[in-house]
Each structure stands twice: as C-alpha cells, then as structure tokens.
Amino acid sequence: MKEQLKKDFYNSIKNLSLSQKDIEIKKFCLDNFIDKGFPNKKEEDWKFSDLNQIIKNNIGELSFYNDQASTNKVDTSVFVDGLEHNKIVFINGRIEKIDFEYEKKDQIEIIDQSETINEFENSNSLSDLNNAFTNKCFKILVKKGYQLAKPLIIYHTTNSKIWSKNINLRLNFELDKDSSLRLIDLFNDVSEKNFLNIFYNFELKENAVLKNYKVDKFENKNIKYSFNNIDQDKNSISETFILSSGSNFSKNEINCNLNGVYASAFVNGVFLLNNDKHHEIRSIINHLTENTKSYQLIKSVLEQTSKAVYQGKIFVNSDAQKTDGYQLSKAILLNKESEFNAKPELEIYADDVKCSHGSASGSLNEDSIFYLMSRGLSYQQSRELLINGFLLDVVEKITDSEIKNLIKNMLGIKE
Amino acid sequence: MDNRQKEINNLKDYKYGFSTDIENIQAPKGLNEDVIKFISNIKKEPAWMLEFRLKAFERFKVLKEPDWQKPKFPKIDYQDLYYYSAPKSMKDKPKSLDELDPKLLETYKKLGIPLQEQARLNGIAVDAVFDSVSVATTFKDELTKQGIIFCPISEAIQNHPELVKKYLGSVIPISDHFFATLNSAVFTDGSFVYIPEGVRCPMELSTYFRINASNTGQFERTLIIADKGSYVSYLEGCTAPMRDENQLHAANVELVALDDAEIKYSTVQNWYPGDQDGKGGIYNFVTKRGLCKGKNSKISWTQVETGSAITWKYPSCILKGDNSVGEFYSIAITNNHQKADTGTKMIHLGKNTKSKIISKGISAGSSDMTYRGLVDISSKAKNSNNYTQCDSLLMGNKCGAHTVPYIKNKNSESNIAHEATTSKISEEQLHYCQQRGLNPEEAVSLIVNGFCKEVLQQLPMEFAVEAQKLVGISLEGSVG
Numbered sequence: 085m086k087e088q089l090k091k092d093f094y095n096s097i098k099n100l101s102l103s104q105k106d107i108e109i110k111k112f113c114l115d116n117f118i119d120k121g122f123p124n125k126k127e128e129d130w131k132f133s134d135l136n137q138i139i140k141n142n143i144g145e146l147s148f149y150n151d152q153a154s155t156n157k158v159d160t161s162v163f164v165d166g167l168e169h170n171k172i173v174f175i176n177g178r179i180e181k182i183d184f185e186y187e188k189k190d191q192i193e194i195i196d197q198s199e200t201i202n203e204f205e206n207s208n209s210l211s212d213l214n215n216a217f218t219n220k221c222f223k224i225l226v227k228k229g230y231q232l233a234k235p236l237i238i239y240h241t242t243n244s245k246i247w248s249k250n251i252n253l254r255l256n257f258e259l260d261k262d263s264s265l266r267l268i269d270l271f272n273d274v275s276e277k278n279f280l281n282i283f284y285n286f287e288l289k290e291n292a293v294l295k296n297y298k299v300d301k302f303e304n305k306n307i308k309y310s311f312n313n314i315d316q317d318k319n320s321i322s323e324t325f326i327l328s329s330g331s332n333f334s335k336n337e338i339n340c341n342l343n344g345v346y347a348s349a350f351v352n353g354v355f356l357l358n359n360d361k362h363h364e365i366r367s368i369i370n371h372l373t374e375n376t377k378s379y380q381l382i383k384s385v386l387e388q389t390s391k392a393v394y395q396g397k398i399f400v401n402s403d404a405q406k407t408d409g410y411q412l413s414k415a416i417l418l419n420k421e422s423e424f425n426a427k428p429e430l431e432i433y434a435d436d437v438k439c440s441h442g443s444a445s446g447s448l449n450e451d452s453i454f455y456l457m458s459r460g461l462s463y464q465q466s467r468e469l470l471i472n473g474f475l476l477d478v479v480e481k482i483t484d485s486e487i488k489n490l491i492k493n494m495l496g497i498k499e
Numbered sequence: 500m501d502n503r504q505k506e507i508n509n510l511k512d513y514k515y516g517f518s519t520d521i522e523n524i525q526a527p528k529g530l531n532e533d534v535i536k537f538i539s540n541i542k543k544e545p546a547w548m549l550e551f552r553l554k555a556f557e558r559f560k561v562l563k564e565p566d567w568q569k570p571k572f573p574k575i576d577y578q579d580l581y582y583y584s585a586p587k588s589m590k591d592k593p594k595s596l597d598e599l600d601p602k603l604l605e606t607y608k609k610l611g612i613p614l615q616e617q618a619r620l621n622g623i624a625v626d627a628v629f630d631s632v633s634v635a636t637t638f639k640d641e642l643t644k645q646g647i648i649f650c651p652i653s654e655a656i657q658n659h660p661e662l663v664k665k666y667l668g669s670v671i672p673i674s675d676h677f678f679a680t681l682n683s684a685v686f687t688d689g690s691f692v693y694i695p696e697g698v699r700c701p702m703e704l705s706t707y708f709r710i711n712a713s714n715t716g717q718f719e720r721t722l723i724i725a726d727k728g729s730y731v732s733y734l735e736g737c738t739a740p741m742r743d744e745n746q747l748h749a750a751n752v753e754l755v756a757l758d759d760a761e762i763k764y765s766t767v768q769n770w771y772p773g774d775q776d777g778k779g780g781i782y783n784f785v786t787k788r789g790l791c792k793g794k795n796s797k798i799s800w801t802q803v804e805t806g807s808a809i810t811w812k813y814p815s816c817i818l819k820g821d822n823s824v825g826e827f828y829s830i831a832i833t834n835n836h837q838k839a840d841t842g843t844k845m846i847h848l849g850k851n852t853k854s855k856i857i858s859k860g861i862s863a864g865s866s867d868m869t870y871r872g873l874v875d876i877s878s879k880a881k882n883s884n885n886y887t888q889c890d891s892l893l894m895g896n897k898c899g900a901h902t903v904p905y906i907k908n909k910n911s912e913s914n915i916a917h918e919a920t921t922s923k924i925s926e927e928q929l930h931y932c933q934q935r936g937l938n939p940e941e942a943v944s945l946i947v948n949g950f951c952k953e954v955l956q957q958l959p960m961e962f963a964v965e966a967q968k969l970v971g972i973s974l975e976g977s978v979g
Contacts, residue, residue: 420911428904430900
C-alpha cells in the first residue's frame with residue numbers, strides 16, 4: 085500500500101498549484117498516515133469496527149489518485165422532488181455544482197480554501213489521509229443575521245467510473261451571529277467498493293442554528309467514514325440526525341464542543357440494517373462551560389447478520405456546572421445472528437450536573453405482537469407497526485417539518 | 500450526637516495504620532526464578548506446583564504492564580519488591596491458636612478480630628493472612644465434621660493436591676493478564692475452601708488480610724469450590740499500615756460453582772488509602788473471577804471499596820452453565836486523592852443466564868472514580884437477561900466520576916438494559932435533614948447511606964454494620 089500511496093500522492097499534487105509549504109504539510113500528513121495505516125481494533129475508538137480489516141475484506145487494494153480534470157455530467161434525476169432546495173453536487177468526490185438559487189447572493193460567501201489545511205481535533209489516521217489527498221476545499225460562510233430560505237442539499241453521488249478508490253472530501257461551514265442553515269447530506273451511489281472519507285467542520289457563532297441531516301438510505305457496497313466537528317458559541321443550537329442504512333459499512337463521528345453558555349446539541353440517529361452491514365455512530369459531546377445541554381437518542385433495527393455500534397461520550401469539564409446531558413440507545417435484534425454493541429460513556433468533573441444514559445437491546449416484545457394480533461392484524465403487520473412506532477420516536481425529534489416528512493417518506497413510515 | 504461525634508473522631512484517621520514490630524523472614528529482593536524456587540521451597544511444595552509457578556513466570560516475562568486504565572501511576576519496579584515475607588515464628592507452624600506469637604494475636608485484636616474470642620463468640624470462621632502467610636484459621640473442627648475444607652492454600656496444596664490441581668488456574672489461567680500471571684508465579688498464601696456436595700456451610704467463612712512489612716508485595720490466592728448443591732458465604736477484609744511508599748497488592752481469587760451451587764463473596768476493602776495529599780497507600784490490583792460451571796449455579800459479588808490509593812479491579816462472572824446467575828453489588832468511595840477504576844464483567848455463555856449489576860460510586864475531594872464494565876451475551880446464550888444500574892454521586896468540583904460500560908449483544912432472544920446517572924446531593928435533601936436537627940455531616944452520611952442501601956442490604960449482618968460506618972467515615976470532611 086505504501087508504494088501506491090506515494091505514487092498516487094505525487095500524481096495528485098502535480099495538478100495543484102500549491103506552495104512549497106503546503107506540499108510540506110501534505111507530505112507530513114501522508115507520512116503520518118503511512119506510519120499509522122487505517123485504524124484497527126487495537127485502537128479504543130475502533131474497538132468494535134476494525135476498518136483496516138473491513139477494507140481488506142471488502143475492497144482489497146485501494147488506489148488514492150482521482151483524476152479531477154474531466155467533468156462528470158450531473159444527473160438531475162437524483163435530485164429530490166417536491167422540495168425546493170439549494171444544491172451542492174459532488175460526483176466521485178469532485179464538486180460539479182454549487183447552486184444557491186433561492187438565496188440572496190450577497191449573504192452567502194463561498195471561499196476557496198484549498199490551500200489552507202486546518203487541523204481537526206481528531207487524532208485518528210483518517211484525518212491525515214484526508215489532509216494529504218483533498219484537493220478542493222470550500223468554506224461556506226453564512227453572513228450575520230441571514231437565515232437561508234431553503235434547505236441546502238449536498239448530493240454525494242458516485243458513478244460506475246470509479247472502483248476501489250479512496251475519495252477524500254472536506255467542507256467548512258461558518259454560521260455567523262444569528263444565522264441559520266438547514267443542511268441535508270444525501271448519499272446516492274452507483275459505484276461499488278470505494279472508500280469515502282468525509283470531513284466537515286462547522287463553526288457556529290452566537291445564536292446560530294444548524295440542522296444537519298445525514299441520509300444514507302440507498303443500497304450500495306461502499307465504505308464510508310464521516311467526521312463532523314461542531315464548535316458552538318453562546319446560545320447556538322446544533323441538531324444532527326443520522327439515517328444510517330444503505331452502505332456496506334459506515335461510521336459517523338460527531339465531535340461537538342459546547343464552548344458558549346446556553347449552547348445545546350442534539351444528536352439523533354436511526355440504524356436500519358440488513359444483510360451483513362456494519363454501521364457505527366460515535367458521538368463526543370464536550371460540555372466546556374456552564375449551562376449547556378445535550379440530548380442524544382439512537383435507535384436500531386437489525387436484521388440478518390447486520391451489526392450496529394453506538395459509542396457515545398458525554399464529557400463535562402469542571403467549569404461546566406449546571407450541565408444537562410442525556411443519552412439513550414435502544415436496539416431491536418430481529419435475527420439471532422444480528423449484533424448490537426454499545427459503549428455509552430460519561431466522563432464528569434463537575435458536581436452540579438444532571439447526566440444520565442441508558443441502553444437497552446433485545447427482541448421485539450412478544451406480548452405487544454400478541455396484543456396486536458388479537459385485534460386482527462397479521463403477524464407481519466403487527467411487526468411492522470411496532471418497528472415503525474419504534475423508529476418514529478426518533479424521526480419525530482426532527483424539528484423541521486418539511487424535512488421530517490421527506491425522511492418519513494424515505495423510511496415508508498406513515499402516520 | 501456526642502457519641503457519634505466521638506466515634507467519628509476516633510475513626511477519622513485511618514485507625515488500622517499501625518505497624519507491628521515482628522521479626523520477618525524475607526525472600527531476597529527482586530523477581531527471578533531463584534526467588535520463585537525459594538518461595539516454593541519454603542512452603543515445601545510438590546514439584547507440580549513449582550512447575551505451575553515457573554510456567555507462569557515464563558509467560559510473565561513476555562507480558563507488558565497494561566496502560567489503558569484511567570488512574571495512571573508511576574512505574575512499579577518489580578525488581579525492587581520483596582515477594583515473600585513471613586513472621587519468623589511461623590517457620591514451624593503452630594498447631595493451635597495458643598501457640599501463636601502473642602504479638603500477632605495482639606495485632607489482630609487491634610484490628611478488631613480477636614482470633615481466640617472470635618472462635619467462641621461470633622460464629623464466623625476466620626482465616627487470617629499476615630503479609631505472605633496464613634497465620635490462623637479458626638473453627639476448624641466444626642467445619643471438618645461436615646466435610647468442609649477451609650484452610651490456607653499452602654496447606655491445601657499439601658493435603659488436597661487433587662482438588663488444587665484440578666481447579667487452580669481453571670478460572671484464571673496462568674496465561675491471563677499481567678498482574679494475574681505475576682500472582683500465579685509468586686503467590687504466597689491465601690485461603691482454600693471446598694464445600695462438599697449438598698452441604699450448606701453453617702457459618703460465614705472469613706479471611707482477613709493484613710500487609711505489615713514494608714516494601715512487600717502481597718500476592719494471595721484464594722480458591723473456593725462449591726460442589727453440587729452446596730452453599731457458602733465468604734467474607735474478606737483488608738487493612739495495611741500507613742507507609743509513605745506505595746505498596747502493591749495483586750491477589751487472585753477464583754470461584755467455581757458446580758451444578759445448583761451458590762457462592763456469595765463479600766469484600767470490605769479498607770487498605771490504607773494514602774494521606775490527604777495522596778502520599779502512600781496501597782495499589783489494589785486484584786483479579787477476581789467466578790465461574791458458574793454447572794447448571795443453576797449462582798455467584799454473587801458484593802464489595803465495599805473505601806480504601807487503597809488506587810483500586811483497579813473487575814470481579815467477573817462467567818455464566819457457563821445453563822440457568823446460572825451472576826450478581827455484582829458494589830459501593831466504591833473515593834476521597835482525597837484516591838483513584839478507582841472498578842466494575843465487573845458478565846460473560847453469558849449458557850442458555851437462560853441472568854445477571855444483575857448494581858454499582859454505586861461516590862467521589863469526593865480530588866478523587867477520581869470510574870465504573871468500567873462489560874456485559875457480553877454470546878450468540879449461544881439464548882433467553883439471557885442483564886440489568887445494569889450504575890449511579891454516581893459527586894461531592895465538590897475537584898473530583899471526577901466516569902462511566903464506561905461496554906455492552907455486547909449477539910443474541911436476539913436476550914435482553915440487556917443499562918442505566919446510569921450522575922448527580923450530586925441536592926440542596927433540598929440536605930435542607931430537609933438539617934431542618935430536622937442533623938448537622939451537615941450527619942445529613943450527608945444519612946443520604947449517602949440511603950444511596951448505597953441497595954448494596955449494603957446484600958452484605959451479611961456483621962459486615963453491613965461495619966460497612967455502613969465506613970461509608971460515613973470515608974466521606975468525613977468532604978462537605979462544605
């Protein structure tokens with residue numbers, strides 16, 4: 085792999101106009117990655133999902149060079165109907181379209197940051213890999229007081245042109261004071277056996293509101309890793325919803341720093357897995373100052389030999405008095421070979437806090453099924469009703485009604 | 500109130516902090532094959548035992564000290580410890596209590612365990628371990644009548660080799676982790692209990708551990724076997740003198756429960772916790788593991804952890820037999836600069852197995868407490884159940900309380916439920932108690948005892964009273 089990495093790295097930077105210093109930094113990151121390799125289960129954070137092994141078994145040899153010169157045709161059929169929205173389209177990791185047609189042009193600024201490398205507070209080797217290979221990086225700045233009229237949908241599409249490739253993406257967002265953004269990440273893959281490595285960085289200033297919905301619904305054989313870093317100032321709110329279902333393997337990490345008083349973070353997730361899929365959500369909520377709040381709810385429905393993992397951590401600094409932290413994960417195992425692993429963690433250094441977590445996993449409640457069947461439903465219907473009800477609990481947490489309906493339709497949940 | 504205050508003042512300082520001036524025989528300092536042979540030789544052990552030790556030592560040489568735990572500690576120099584220390588007068592073992600060195604007897608009297616009287620009054624059989632050797636076992640005759648074997652493990656190796664050979668290392672194999680393997684190589688003494696088929700042990704069995712000599716590691720090994728349909732309740736208490744340096748305590752405890760047997764193991768751990776600035780104290784790195792080998796067997800761990808500079812242990816249950824039950828009740832209290840990383844492992848292998856974990860952690864001062872636990876339901880453990888509850892109480896904003904549970908469910912017919920909360924004593928509760936005439940410290944003690952009640956109830960009577968007092972005392976000076 086080492087030779088391949090080096091060869092692909094020089095091919096990639098050849099086409100970029102980078103200063104000597106930037107090349108040095110990128111090279112440093114590459115060396116770091118070569119040194120550490122893909123994370124494996126010996127690392128505590130990857131204990132339940134050995135990425136190194138998963139890539140080896142599913143993809144084999146990866147190549148890292150992506151030809152960014154030729155454009156891809158944007159397939160408009162993948163666009164969401166019935167919801168007016170702004171678009172950013174990624175095809176095979178290349179930005180093909182940025183379109184804020186519904187917004188005031190002077191209120192949103194798109195800054196090319198390809199030449200700056202910002203460090204993430206993430207020590208794992210994937211951030212090094214991302215740093216070494218990302219070649220276009222934009223920052224989207226929503227100006228003071230501006231609230232986007234329509235949601236922004238980022239389409240992550242891949243087509244059959246790529247195979248056994250590693251794709252690295254990076255986007256930065258800054259929401260200035262009193263601004264708000266609704267953001268949907270929609271994954272749509274035609275390709276197979278690629279590894280997507282996505283890093284987002286959000287900076288929320290005072291009173292800013294971010295709603296991020298990550299939807300991975302369509303069946304595909306790719307491996308995905310996505311890392312969101314969210315820094316929150318006074319009074320800001322972040323809401324993250326993750327629908328984790330389509331890919332063969334997917335790991336979503338959320339790192340949220342509540343830096344300002346009265347900041348709050350919500351992380352909700354649904355795992356809906358079948359076959360031998362293996363998905364993970366790992367969240368770290370850092371309560372760094374007083375009067376902050378976090379709420380997390382993760383529910384899983386697991387069929388066949390699928391496996392879901394939830395690792396959630398609430399960290400409370402000694403200054404963060406009056407913290408309110410809550411975390412709940414529930415799983416229904418529908419097949420005797422499905423598996424749910426959880427590591428809900430609390431690390432608390434302040435005494436005047438209210439923190440709790442709960443985790444439960446088990447089978448569908450036979451008594452409930454009996455109840456429904458005795459009222460005339462078939463076994464299948466009762467089962468569906470119970471599962472839908474179970475999932476609806478999380479979906480109802482979505483605060484945006486338009487998007488809530490969109491996701492309900494995708495899951496086939498009717499009220 | 501005066502009485503209670505007096506009692507508290509009496510107990511405010513670590514009252515077991517004295518050391519006894521007794522002549523010792525020690526093995527040469529350091530860890531090598533010769534020291535192991537020395538230990539084996541002085542105990543007149545058969546060849547297979549020495550082989551067991553040397554095998555463990557071979558393995559130990561390749562193992563590395565683990566470093567994933569939360570409380571970090573300065574590196575221990577394993578060559579700078581004495582691995583064997585025994586009161587000189589024990590060289591030829593006394594045959595009865597009357598022949599014991601009076602100084603030893605006095606030590607145990609100070610500890611509140613008058614061995615002679617205990618035999619007559621309390622109805623608890625005691626095995627006392629002083630540094631590396633077991634000094635006295637009480638109530639022997641009565642137990643022997645029922646066929647119960649309760650003796651130092653060194654004696655069991657001589658007298659019941661078939662049992663020791665069969666079960667020693669069957670739950671904690673010599674190839675286990677660093678500290679367990681170290682123990683297998685150099686363990687000196689400990690208790691051995693065998694309850695024959697169908698016997699319900701008529702009294703509580705108890706071991707009292709005491710580290711006296713300085714610079715000594717204490718490595719005892721306890722092996723309890725409950726044969727089919729038997730029952731035993733076993734208590735363990737520990738203290739050590741106040742010394743400025745840290746002392747290592749790395750014991751192994753193995754429990755084996757056969758069909759329909761039940762073992763109840765209770766610990767009140769009160770090793771010297773170090774002074775207020777965190778100087779000195781015991782490193783308590785103990786491996787405790789129980790195997791529910793037979794059907795319908797049950798193992799239950801109850802622990803009250805108030806001492807030690809660092810406590811790092813996870814009493815575990817391997818639920819191998821169908822319908823077996825594992826329980827874990829724990830109170831861990833840390834104050835000043837104490838650190839604890841403790842919890843349990845419940846490994847469900849058999850069908851219809853059940854486990855229950857109740858853990859209460861209280862941290863005060865500048866201490867740090869972690870609950871770390873594993874619940875693992877394997878794919879064959881159909882219809883299994885686990886319930887976990889871990890609550891933490893924080894006092895002051897310099898301490899930390901952490902919860903790190905690992906939950907693995909590989910079986911759709913099994914249920915796992917886990918709950919954890921962290922909070923502080925509310926102003927309302929304090930106000931209510933104070934309004935009714937309690938002073939703040941009494942109020943805290945009352946509330947904390949209520950918080951711990953679920954666990955305290957599990958302890959045998961005699962221990963429960965002591966533990967309740969300990970809970971109050973450990974938190975002295977933490978309010979305000």
